Amino acid sequence: MQPFDLLASLPAIAAAVGLTITSIVVLALDMFLKESQRRNIAFVTAAGMFLTAGMMLAFWMPTAATEGLYWGGMVRFDMLATMFCVIALLGGGITALITIDVDKLGRSGEYYLIITVSTLGACLVSSASDLIMVFLGLETMTIPLYVLAAFRRDDKKSAESGMKYFLFGSFASAILLYGLSLIYGFTGSTNLYTIAEYMGSDAFTVNLVPVLVAITLIVVGFGFKISAAPFHFWTPDVYEGAPTPVTAFLSVVSKAASFALLVRFALTAFPPALAINGAEVQLFWTNLAAVLAVVSMIVGNLIALAQKNIKRMLAYSSIAQAGYTLIGVAALAADGREQAVAGISYYMLMYMFTNLLAFGVVILYSNATGKDDIRDFAGLSRRSPWMAIAMTIALLSLAGVPPGAGFLGKFFLFQAAVLSNLTWLALFGILMSLVALYYYLIVIKYMYVDKGEDEEQAIPVSGTYRWTLAVVTIVVILLGSFAVQPIFNWAMEGAQTLFASL
């Protein structure tokens, strides 16, 4: 056993430490601030998260010398973890900022506290390298989300969405956990690296079938968390019923963290070379992922066509986005695997900004008018041209049209699929993106062509929203143009170090 070195171990949980401090500060402020000043807690939360993310990037970047397993093998400190921690932190911070003027949420300290704790769970998930940590991180992330979905106690829809999310979510966790317990039983260890080592050795005598059963259970559990079809039933109801900022948070942070975990789990516990009784286990993973990708893309895109409520439409669109990202997971088994890991990281980064931008506009709109049907967006371009432009960029980016970041995100994923000899899957993804373009364009048509009811009344936009949405819009465009090279190369480096450690 190595001697414990606190200073060397701290960077591995820098995000968790930063978020714990933030949550304590938020809790204290909630007690001491007057009702009229509580709005400022949003700034404190966002500042805490951005500061943590900035410090991680500036001082605690993992290098070849420092990366590895820390805290008794519980967490792994590497580029992939850092990248997904930063995604979660930025997502949480932006969510806090776009909640600030929302009725009943913006002024309650406990809301920001729960957001912070959930982000903490997401950070733990993205660096977890032990079954215990995997489970704890996932639950730290999701239990606060149940509370958040049901946060508006006076609103029937919110309570109902909370209950649905809770019932589906806890069921999924139980299934996932059963899969994890089986894996533990086969190998007698909870560390992902030890598990892989043991399964690759001759001492491993378990039959192939039980291992595949365990993998299937785990994939079903993850399928719920990333809202991939056919495990998507909760998604539209929860997205529609939950308060909009919560929907925004849930759609990006928990999805990004679950994908980070899925990639890490698929690659470390079942590395590419691992074969049990001559059968390559990883092919089973990736084939499952390919099936889920196809089903999610079909279900998400086709049902989204028929939606009238913008939040429901975005829910089905997020199922479809999970499908595109799963193409990357399916490409993990062959030559395109480095490209695939980098592609998934990039896609989640750009998806976080893009989706938060779209939801930010929806929040502003429904806050001012109390409506959230697609039809209600009619004439927005004449009411508030800047909001319409921001929404257009977000939707085009989700659809994968340049200059939005979504184009390059999809490009990298499909490229990885082609490199891994999954050209049919890439072509299918492209076909489905065309279908998706239709329902995104319908919203744009309503905003620009159709006549609204009270067009001369501009929507009031407070300074915080103006700045946040402007910055996020610029980031989305930058990610689709100039910033893509450094970020993608960074993600690629992360992918390479991950494979080097296997």
Place this chain on the structure above:
Amino acid sequence: MFCIGTYGVLARRNAVAILMSVELMLSAVNINLLAFWRYTAPENMAGQAFAAFVFVVAAAEAAVGLAIIISVYRSRRSVIVEDVNLLKG
């Protein structure tokens, strides 16, 4: 036990009963973990620690779940899942 729990979640209509079924599934996981720990790696405490964590998290989950169910019950006077159908589509 896991199968009984799964059946319960899928077949029950009462939210509290579904919660109980989920708890049953978690107990199945715990028994699994402890049995495996005892027979495969008793020198390594990881399995026992895992089971302890499952207990703790299950308790937290049940607390949050019951709170949500109570808030639904207050607004609609029912915990039958099929009656809770405001969101559809």
